[in-house]
Amino acid sequence: MYVKRINLFNDSDRCIFNKTFVYNLIFIIILLVILLALILIKKDIYYQNIITFTDNKSACIYVEKDYLNSIKNKKKIIIDDVDYEYNIERIEEKKDIYFVYINFNIELKIDEDYYKIFMGKEKLIEYFIRIIKNNK
Numbered sequence: 001m002y003v004k005r006i007n008l009f010n011d012s013d014r015c016i017f018n019k020t021f022v023y024n025l026i027f028i029i030i031l032l033v034i035l036l037a038l039i040l041i042k043k044d045i046y047y048q049n050i051i052t053f054t055d056n057k058s059a060c061i062y063v064e065k066d067y068l069n070s071i072k073n074k075k076k077i078i079i080d081d082v083d084y085e086y087n088i089e090r091i092e093e094k095k096d097i098y099f100v101y102i103n104f105n106i107e108l109k110i111d112e113d114y115y116k117i118f119m120g121k122e123k124l125i126e127y128f129i130r131i132i133k134n135n136k
Contacts, residue, residue: 037124038123038124038125038128039123039124039125040123041123041124042121042122042123042124043121043122043123043124043127044118044120044121045118045119045120045121045122045127046078046116046117046118046119047063047067047070047071047116047117047119048114048115048116048117049061049062049063049064049114049115050062050113050114050115051077051079051112051113051114051115052113053108053110054101056107056108056109057103057104057106057107057108058089058101058102058103058104059101059102059104060099060100060101060102061077061099061100061102061115062097062098062099062100063097063098063099063100064096064097064098065096065097065098067119068091068098068100070119071100071117072088074117074118074119075087076117076118077102077115077116077117078115078116078117078118079108079110079112079114079115080110080112084104084106084108085104085105086102086103086104086105087102087103087105088100088101088102088103089101089102089103
């Protein structure tokens, strides 16, 4: 009498298992690389808004309420990709917007309507979280 042995893992099953293991390992490695990039790579963050020049040495910048304290601590403003130092003369509040009157040490002849102030660096994952929160 002949008894057939049942092989739980025949050759085709082993081949399929090995290939799926390799693909799963490649997927995990790619996922780890993406996560490390999100954690380790940092991006510059700027605050940007409207600037209105009152004369050649002074201007008024518009600042949202949440960013006022950060703007007070900064002393460099970027207009047309050039850094300028400034001093704060006075601050006026109207609703949720602050009008910050600043004075430059030199005379400027710029027609740009926007300024930006460097706020620091943030990780890419923090950047994506901030973008997602602002869109909701």
